[in-house]
Amino acid sequence: MITGEIKTQVDQIWNAFWSGGVSNPLSVIEQITYLLFIKRLDELQNVEETKAQMLGIPVERRIFPEGNDDQGRPYKDLRWSEFRNFEPRDMMDVVADRVFPFLRDLGAEGSSYGQHMKDARLGFSNAALLDKAVQMIDKIEMGSRDTKGDLYEYMLGKIASAGTNGQFRTPRHIIDMMVELTKPTPSDVICDPAAGTCGFLVAAGEYLRDHHQDLFRNEKMREHFHTKMFHGFDFDPTMLRIGAMNLTLHGVENPDVSYRDSLAQEHDGDAGTYSLILANPPFAGSLDYEVTAKDLQAIVKTKKTELLFLALFLRLLRKGGRAAVIVPDGVLFGSSKAHQSIRRMLVEDHKLDAVVKLPSGVFRPYAGVSTAILLFTKTGVGGTDQVWFYDVQADGLSLDDKRSPLLPEEKQGPKAALTADEHAKNNLPDVVARWLEKDGTERDRPRTAQSFCVSREEIAAAGYDLSLNRYKQVEHEEQVHETPQAIIAELKTLEAEISEGLAKLEAMLG
Numbered sequence: 001m002i003t004g005e006i007k008t009q010v011d012q013i014w015n016a017f018w019s020g021g022v023s024n025p026l027s028v029i030e031q032i033t034y035l036l037f038i039k040r041l042d043e044l045q046n047v048e049e050t051k052a053q054m055l056g057i058p059v060e061r062r063i064f065p066e067g068n069d070d071q072g073r074p075y076k077d078l079r080w081s082e083f084r085n086f087e088p089r090d091m092m093d094v095v096a097d098r099v100f101p102f103l104r105d106l107g108a109e110g111s112s113y114g115q116h117m118k119d120a121r122l123g124f125s126n127a128a129l130l131d132k133a134v135q136m137i138d139k140i141e142m143g144s145r146d147t148k149g150d151l152y153e154y155m156l157g158k159i160a161s162a163g164t165n166g167q168f169r170t171p172r173h174i175i176d177m178m179v180e181l182t183k184p185t186p187s188d189v190i191c192d193p194a195a196g197t198c199g200f201l202v203a204a205g206e207y208l209r210d211h212h213q214d215l216f217r218n219e220k221m222r223e224h225f226h227t228k229m230f231h232g233f234d235f236d237p238t239m240l241r242i243g244a245m246n247l248t249l250h251g252v253e254n255p256d257v258s259y260r261d262s263l264a265q266e267h268d269g270d271a272g273t274y275s276l277i278l279a280n281p282p283f284a285g286s287l288d289y290e291v292t293a294k295d296l297q298a299i300v301k302t303k304k305t306e307l308l309f310l311a312l313f314l315r316l317l318r319k320g321g322r323a324a325v326i327v328p329d330g331v332l333f334g335s336s337k338a339h340q341s342i343r344r345m346l347v348e349d350h351k352l353d354a355v356v357k358l359p360s361g362v363f364r365p366y367a368g369v370s371t372a373i374l375l376f377t378k379t380g381v382g383g384t385d386q387v388w389f390y391d392v393q394a395d396g397l398s399l400d401d402k403r404s405p406l407l408p409e410e411k412q413g414p415k416a417a418l419t420a421d422e423h424a425k426n427n428l429p430d431v432v433a434r435w436l437e438k439d440g441t442e443r444d445r446p447r448t449a450q451s452f453c454v455s456r457e458e459i460a461a462a463g464y465d466l467s468l469n470r471y472k473q474v475e476h477e478e479q480v481h482e483t484p485q486a487i488i489a490e491l492k493t494l495e496a497e498i499s500e501g502l503a504k505l506e507a508m509l510g
Contacts, residue, residue, distance in 0.1 A: 006154075013032065013136045014028060020126050021124065022129075025158055027123055030123065032133070036137065036152075036245065036249070038095075038103070039138075041064075045059075048060060048063075071098075077098070083095060084135070088127040089127050091131055095130060103120045104117060115258075149249050152245065152249045156169065156242070169199070170280040173412055174362060176415070177432060179200070179278065180207070180414045181431070186225070188275045189229060189274050191232070191233075191273075193233050193277070193279060194282060195239070195257065198232045198247050200280075201243075202246055204276070205225075225252070227255075229252075230252055230257075232258075233257075233260035234259070235260065235261045240257055240258070240259060263312065265293055267316060271316060272319070273316060274316050274317055275322070277316060277323040279325045282305060289303065293312075299311035301338060314350070319378055319379065322376070326358075326371050327373075333467040333470070340463060348384070349379075350382065350384070351383035354390070355387060355388075357370075358373065359393055361398075372466075374466075385456060386439075386456070388452075391450050391472065394424060395427065395428060396428065397412075407425050413429075417429070434451050447472055447473040448475040
C-alpha cells in the first residue's frame, strides 16, 4: 500500500501536467506511462549490467546499444539515468527526437508491452514540464513491486473522464470480490475480452501471489504465470498501453494484452481456450448485424452488446471454465427472444451458479445503472440445480456521486472482518462467506433473507427470469393503529383545550 507521501508526490505530478497544459486525464496517465516505461528500460539494463559485472561476462541482454545512433548521439544519452541530468531544452530534444523514435523501433520487436509503444509520441512540447515530471517521477521510491503496482492503481483512480461509450472503471473492491468468488488457480488461463486498464487481470495475479506463493518456485508454473496466464483485449490503443503497463508494474513480465474488437472479429483462434473469464464489458449501444462476428450471432441473434458479450464468454470458455461477469439489470429480465434465449442457455445448457445483485450506485459518478454479477460454468450439458441469489445493499461507500467511505479503510473490501453493525455498511465479506455455503446452509435460508437459493425448475417456470425481486419475499410488519373512536376523542380534547385557551386570551384583552 502506498503511503500518504507518495500519494502527495503523485498528486504533484498530476497537477504539474494540468498546469502545464495537459488536462485530459487519459493523456496525463498515457504520458506518465511512457515516462515510467522509459525509466523501467534503464532499470532493466542496469540489472543486466550489474549481473554481467558480478559474473565477469558480457551483458547478455542489451536494451540500449553501445556507440552512437545514426545522428551521432550516444545511445547512453537515451537512458533515464543520463537525460534526467540534462538541461530542460536538451532533455526535450533527446526525449522527443531520440528516445521516442527508439521506443517505436523497440515496439517492432520484444515483449507484448513493447508492441504498444510502436506509435508512442511525447504529447507536449513544454521543456520545463518534461523536466519537472522527470525529476518528480525520479524522486518517487518505487523499489518494490507492490509500490509500483499500487502507485499505478492510484493514478488510474484519477481517470475521471471514463464513462463514455458505456465504459467506466470497475471499482477495485468489486473486482476483488469477484476474484475472491472465482478463486483463480495457478493452472488457470484467464481472459478479460474488454480489458480496459486490466484491473481484473491485475487482481487475479495479486490473488495468486497471496494464495499460491509456491507457483513461483516451480519453473513451469512461473513461466505460465508470466507468459501464458493473462489475456486482455481492447480496441483502444491508449487503454492497451495503460493496461499492459498496469500488469507489468504488478510483476507480470509478458502478458498477452492485444488489440481486438471482441464483438466484431471471429474467434476461431482462441475459442474454448480460457478457463476463467472476469469482465465488466461496456453495456451501451447496439451493433449492426453486418459488423458483428458471425460466430457470436450463431449463439444468439441480437444487436445488443451486453448479450453479445455473454455469447462471447461462452464461446471463449473451455468446457469446465468459469466466469464472473457484470451485466446490466435488463439482461436478467428482458423479454426479447434474445434475452430469454441467452438466459435459457445459461440455465439449461450450462451451469448458472449465482446472481449477485449490486446496488445501483456502485458505478457512480460514472453511471447510475443497476447491475448484477453473473457467475456460471460452461459445461455444454447443463448442470444447474440451485441458483444462489444475493442482494448486495451496501459496498462500504455511499451510493451517491461522492462515493464517500462509510467505514475506515481496513474495513473496506471483501476480506474485512466486520461486526453486525458494520455489515450494514459493507456486505462484500458476507457475500464471499455465504458463497462458500451456497451448496449447504444457504439452501435452507428463507426467501426473505439477503441471500437464498432458487431451483432450476422454478426459474424455468418463470420464463428464465433471473431478477432477484422475482423470487425474494418481502416481509411485512404488522402496524397497530388507534381506533377511529379514540382518534376522534383525542381531537375533541385538543379542540376543547384550544377553545379554553382562546377564551382566556379574549378575557385578558377585555
